[in-house]
Amino acid sequence: DADVTQTPRNRITKTGKRIMLECSQTKGHDRMYWYRQDPGLGLRLIYYSFDVKDINKGEISDGYSVSRQAQAKFSLSLESAIPNQTALYFCATSGLGGPHEQFFGPGTRLTVL
Amino acid sequence: AQSVAQPEDQVNVAEGNPLTVKCTYSVSGNPYLFWYVQYPNRGLQFLLKYITGDNLVKGSYGFEAEFNKSQTSFHLKKPSALVSDSALYFCAVRVLSGGYNKLIFGAGTRLAVHP
Numbered sequence: 726d727a728d729v730t731q732t733p734r735n736r737i738t739k740t741g742k743r744i745m746l747e748c749s750q751t752k753g754h755d756r757m758y759w760y761r762q763d764p765g766l767g768l769r770l771i772y773y774s775f776d777v778k779d780i781n782k783g784e785i786s787d788g789y790s791v792s793r794q795a796q797a798k799f800s801l802s803l804e805s806a807i808p809n810q811t812a813l814y815f816c817a818t819s820g821l822g823g824p825h826e827q828f829f830g831p832g833t834r835l836t837v838l
Numbered sequence: 839a840q841s842v843a844q845p846e847d848q849v850n851v852a853e854g855n856p857l858t859v860k861c862t863y864s865v866s867g868n869p870y871l872f873w874y875v876q877y878p879n880r881g882l883q884f885l886l887k888y889i890t891g892d893n894l895v896k897g898s899y900g901f902e903a904e905f906n907k908s909q910t911s912f913h914l915k916k917p918s919a920l921v922s923d924s925a926l927y928f929c930a931v932r933v934l935s936g937g938y939n940k941l942i943f944g945a946g947t948r949l950a951v952h953p
Contacts, residue, residue, distance in 0.1 A: 765946075767943040773938070825932075831879070
């Protein structure tokens with residue numbers, strides 16, 4: 726969905742390096758999420774933010790940090806990348822209230838050597 | 839624990855035949871259930887959701903899903919499969935955790951439709 730963009734789309738890095746993945750959205754949604762996808766494990770929630778001042782840890786937040794720079798921007802950082810953080814990372818957004826659909830970006834494929 | 843399960847890693851079906859992708863859930867309270875599809879090199883796309891009302895929910899691309907409360911299932915169905923339906927399908931359930939509503943996703947089922 727072009728309304729949610731992620732950069733970079735692919736990244737190869739080395740163990741110990743700091744990496745930032747960026748997400749931008751034009752849907753006007755307040756809620757943003759970061760997931761990682763691993764084969765056979767589905768999507769697991771890393772962090773989520775319900776507005777600029779509200780950031781919460783998901784089920785697998787260790788080794789990650791986030792920054793919500795604006796309503797439209799939500800960045801994920803790996804302070805010191807390790808090989809088991811090799812995965813496909815997705816950003817998603819949703820609107821306020823009720824049972825909500827989430828809209829996903831195209832994903833960032835990260836490889837940590 | 840609240841969870842969602844997709845018991846099949848892969849489903850194979852011939853084009854033109856009906857397809858079913860299975861999903862079961864475990865949540866407290868009334869479930870809010872979703873199906874998403876992921877095509878190669880793309881993010882997930884919303885297909886359909888069940889909130890309340892009719893147990894048969896219709897969604898995008900001719901897909902539908904049947905909510906069965908007694909069996910705690912929400913199976914995805916399509917009467918006649920297309921090769922272009924081949925993709926990875928995720929079932930999800932909304933849960934309340936830490937005062938917030940979030941989605942929990944199943945592990946995914948790969949659907950392969952053969953000509």
